[in-house]
Amino acid sequence: MxxxxxxxxxxxxxxxxxxxxxxxxASLRADFRFAPLNALLLIAVFVAGLAIHLSLYPFSPxxxxxxxxxxxxxxxxxxxxxxxxxVVIFGTADCLxxxxxxxxxxxxxxxxxxxxxxxxSSVQIAWQWERxxxxxxxxxxxLRKPGVFAMAPVIDKVARFVDQRIRVTDFSAEMTLxxxxxxxxxxxxxxxxxxDAQKAVLEVEQFEDAVILSAQTALRNGIGKSDLAxxxxxxxxxxxxxxxxxxxxxxxxxxxxxxxxxxxxxIPKDLxxxxxxxxxxERERQSRIILGTAETEIAEKxxxxxxxxxDNPVALHLRAMNMVYExxxxxxxxxxxxxxxxxxxxxxxxxxxxxxxxxxxxxxxESSQPPEEALPPQAAEGR
Numbered sequence: 001m002x003x004x005x006x007x008x009x010x011x012x013x014x015x016x017x018x019x020x021x022x023x024x025x026a027s028l029r030a031d032f033r034f035a036p037l038n039a040l041l042l043i044a045v046f047v048a049g050l051a052i053h054l055s056l057y058p059f060s061p062x063x064x065x066x067x068x069x070x071x072x073x074x075x076x077x078x079x080x081x082x083x084x085x086x087v088v089i090f091g092t093a094d095c096l097x098x099x100x101x102x103x104x105x106x107x108x109x110x111x112x113x114x115x116x117x118x119x120x121s122s123v124q125i126a127w128q129w130e131r132x133x134x135x136x137x138x139x140x141x142x143l144r145k146p147g148v149f150a151m152a153p154v155i156d157k158v159a160r161f162v163d164q165r166i167r168v169t170d171f172s173a174e175m176t177l178x179x180x181x182x183x184x185x186x187x188x189x190x191x192x193x194x195x196d197a198q199k200a201v202l203e204v205e206q207f208e209d210a211v212i213l214s215a216q217t218a219l220r221n222g223i224g225k226s227d228l229a230x231x232x233x234x235x236x237x238x239x240x241x242x243x244x245x246x247x248x249x250x251x252x253x254x255x256x257x258x259x260x261x262x263x264x265x266x267i268p269k270d271l272x273x274x275x276x277x278x279x280x281x282e283r284e285r286q287s288r289i290i291l292g293t294a295e296t297e298i299a300e301k302x303x304x305x306x307x308x309x310x311d312n313p314v315a316l317h318l319r320a321m322n323m324v325y326e327x328x329x330x331x332x333x334x335x336x337x338x339x340x341x342x343x344x345x346x347x348x349x350x351x352x353x354x355x356x357x358x359x360x361x362x363x364x365x366e367s368s369q370p371p372e373e374a375l376p377p378q379a380a381e382g383r
Contacts, residue, residue, distance in 0.1 A: 026161040030082040039075040042120035046071035049112025118153040131197035133159045162197035173219045180227040185266040196254030218245045235262040
């Protein structure tokens with residue numbers, strides 16, 4: 001079952017009214033851009049025409065209301081529509097209304113309406129980062145640079161104000177199979193710039209959509225050529241490949257793709273759990289290998305150390321005594337050793353404790369010494 005087509009998204013849906021009007025003026029559907037400067041110029045021409053009319057005819061509140069009301073209404077209409085059809089239709093309607101209301105004193109108002117509409121709509125401004133593609137009778141006329149420029153009324157059209165700054169576009173490839181048949185969702189962003197506004201407007205119908213769709217196609221092809229492991233570990237390589245393919249395609253449109261970056265790779269939840277268990281098992285295997293290697297190295301060290309004790313019983317006895325002493329000193333508890341070890345090390349029950357510096361409870365250091373009667377005669381004479 002094929003998926004349902006995604007609905008068309010209105011590019012002006014999430015913009016404020018002013019931003020939507022500016023975006024509309026820069027699109028192919030507008031003939032010119034009616035900015036605040038144009039509205040100011042239109043109102044200024046109406047004010048000048050009103051001053052001329054009042055210098056020729058007596059003052060009348062109806063004339064003032066008609067002049068200024070026409071200026072404000074036309075400014076709002078042109079701001080909302082920004083097409084030559086509005087200039088012709090609403091200008092003709094305003095002239096007809098002025099003639100019916102002020103005849104035979106309507107010639108000044110008629111001339112004012114015509115001059116204000118044509119002059120205000122013919123003066124255009126391109127921002128510093130823009131280029132204006134001007135058509136005359138449907139043919140390419142000129143590529144206007146930033147600043148103020150004029151165009152012929154009605155017969156000229158600003159086909160597009162092209163933004164030549166670096167743009168960032170996000171795109172995605174949903175449920176795309178890798179080379180090892182793993183479905184993944186990949187999100188990416190592309191950095192691109194229009195370096196030739198004339199080519200971008202005249203040779204591609206909607207170059208923004210063309211760049212996005214081409215980037216999605218290149219991303220899907222790149223995913224299909226890579227397995228999941230390479231896709232997860234070599235994002236930079238995949239982004240570079242997509243950028244190279246996309247730039248080769250868009251260069252003929254006057255667009256350069258500077259970079260493509262992979263933002264996120266989403267895999268199915270079941271596969272994610274399986275990969276997590278696999279990673280845990282791999283870490284367990286590595287830990288067991290490390291432990292076995294350590295045991296082998298320790299055994300080798302002990303084997304080498306045993307060579308020093310093999311024919312040296314005194315060193316072996318000293319080592320055993322040191323182990324018993326360290327155990328008593330650190331733990332402070334009773335240690336049970338075989339009697340053969342005690343005899344071998346020459347330890348007595350009380351004498352051994354004294355040798356290790358342990359005081360027997362209830363006995364002083366003097367009482368721990370043997371009495372003179374128990375000593376051999378030679379030892380008694382020596383004392």
